[in-house]
Amino acid sequence: MTTITARERLINAAVESFAEKGFSGTTTRDIASRAGMSPAAVYVHHDTKESLLFTVSLEGHRHSLDVISAAAATSADPVERLRTMVYDFSLWHADNSRVGRIVQYEFHALTPEHRAEIATLRRSIEKTMQNALADGVDKGVLDVADISGTALALLSLGVDLVRWFVPGGSRTGHDLATLNAELAVRMTRRT
Amino acid sequence: MTTITARERLINAAVESFAEKGFSGTTTRDIASRAGMSPAAVYVHHDTKESLLFTVSLEGHRHSLDVISAAAATSADPVERLRTMVYDFSLWHADNSRVGRIVQYEFHALTPEHRAEIATLRRSIEKTMQNALADGVDKGVLDVADISGTALALLSLGVDLVRWFVPGGSRTGHDLATLNAELAVRMTRRT
DNA sequence: GTCTATAAATTGATAGAC
DNA sequence: GTCTATCAATTTATAGAC
Numbered sequence: 474m475t476t477i478t479a480r481e482r483l484i485n486a487a488v489e490s491f492a493e494k495g496f497s498g499t500t501t502r503d504i505a506s507r508a509g510m511s512p513a514a515v516y517v518h519h520d521t522k523e524s525l526l527f528t529v530s531l532e533g534h535r536h537s538l539d540v541i542s543a544a545a546a547t548s549a550d551p552v553e554r555l556r557t558m559v560y561d562f563s564l565w566h567a568d569n570s571r572v573g574r575i576v577q578y579e580f581h582a583l584t585p586e587h588r589a590e591i592a593t594l595r596r597s598i599e600k601t602m603q604n605a606l607a608d609g610v611d612k613g614v615l616d617v618a619d620i621s622g623t624a625l626a627l628l629s630l631g632v633d634l635v636r637w638f639v640p641g642g643s644r645t646g647h648d649l650a651t652l653n654a655e656l657a658v659r660m661t662r663r664t
Numbered sequence: 665m666t667t668i669t670a671r672e673r674l675i676n677a678a679v680e681s682f683a684e685k686g687f688s689g690t691t692t693r694d695i696a697s698r699a700g701m702s703p704a705a706v707y708v709h710h711d712t713k714e715s716l717l718f719t720v721s722l723e724g725h726r727h728s729l730d731v732i733s734a735a736a737a738t739s740a741d742p743v744e745r746l747r748t749m750v751y752d753f754s755l756w757h758a759d760n761s762r763v764g765r766i767v768q769y770e771f772h773a774l775t776p777e778h779r780a781e782i783a784t785l786r787r788s789i790e791k792t793m794q795n796a797l798a799d800g801v802d803k804g805v806l807d808v809a810d811i812s813g814t815a816l817a818l819l820s821l822g823v824d825l826v827r828w829f830v831p832g833g834s835r836t837g838h839d840l841a842t843l844n845a846e847l848a849v850r851m852t853r854r855t
Numbered sequence: 856g857t858c859t860a861t862a863a864a865t866t867g868a869t870a871g872a873c
Numbered sequence: 874g875t876c877t878a879t880c881a882a883t884t885t886a887t888a889g890a891c
Contacts (some may be wrong), residue, residue, distance in 0.1 A: 494831045498688035622843045633820035652813045
């Protein structure tokens with residue numbers, strides 16, 4: 474049996490509202506009413522509206538870093554590893570497109586301190602992709618002239634899904650992730 | 665000699681503020697002060713804050729559609745045409761990253777009527793890319809199993825630049841556009 | 856921990872003088 | 874076409890009762 478605390482209900486409500494209207498477009502009243510509480514109840518569990526955003530953003534960044542890090546450890550073959558990394562990273566963005574929008578598009582709304590903390594997670598995500606490409610080049614399996622630029626492009630394929638992906642639409646997350654993974658291999662494989 | 669009207673000064677101010685803080689995070693007072701006017705002067709030239717957004721968004725969408733359409737007409741060779749399309753589309757997003765952020769991320773803030781009008785331009789952009797891929801497949805030069813999905817992925821490479829591109833940073837728009845164009849060719853060329 | 860009530864500031868937009 | 878002044882509504886956040 475899973476107990477959902479008031480704090481978690483507020484976080485779920487914040488995810489809904491931030492993803493739909495953006496951070497600035499969301500009122501604390503909207504979050505409260507989605508969570509079935511009065512406006513004042515929000516502040517018992519979260520100091521400010523921004524601290525709610527930070528909680529969501531931090532958890533989302535950590536989750537996506539976990540996903541790509543785990544994928545990076547699945548195979549010793551650089552091509553299959555890259556395929557898995559792009560597949561899992563893309564699938565995460567499709568399956569979590571609401572959190573993904575907050576992660577990717579509300580970064581600027583964080584306080585400078587919170588932004589700095591999250592920026593380190595972003596660098597880890599990029600570094601994980603760069604390392605996978607560099608290893609594949611070292612092993613002579615991948616052909617990548619610009620490793621950091623290509624890493625950004627591969628991540629963009631997954632990240633940009635959150636801009637338009639609609640759950641229940643004609644394309645499934647699995648289909649899109651499979652396509653992105655195949656394109657990633659074609660982009661980088663040595664011929 | 666170029667005369668800058670008050671209306672244009674307001675649009676430039678709106679681009680700055682919308683790109684920096686988002687539509688909801690921007691106040692009409694902020695736009696007015698950036699344009700060197702009083703808050704009331706805004707409403708002489710634009711009915712609502714949203715009409716300013718619509719003006720910026722419409723112009724931006726038209727411009728990027730013009731860019732990719734012109735690129736689609738440059739060459740009869742599908743590979744070189746695709747390279748030019750991805751290069752020009754990516755370069756536009758790097759060179760116009762502020763307008764690009766408004767175009768890509770403030771779509772939801774438009775009124776339903778304005779959103780519908782702009783949606784037709786978005787479909788034209790996608791269709792232009794799809795046609796270029798389909799023609800290359802017909803001519804036996806490109807190998808693309810999922811044309812609409814691959815079109816979205818190619819556009820994503822350009823679009824996602826606006827999320828992080830910083831003018832004057834270590835990477836130039838030209839460098840990024842060249843890389844994206846090369847990756848696009850590798851993704852789609854028949855081997 | 857939840858509520859009602861409200862403070863204090865900010866917001867989009869307008870009125871009316873010049 | 875620009876201004877000062879202001880309205881009416883909304884906003885984040887708090888006070889204090891239960």
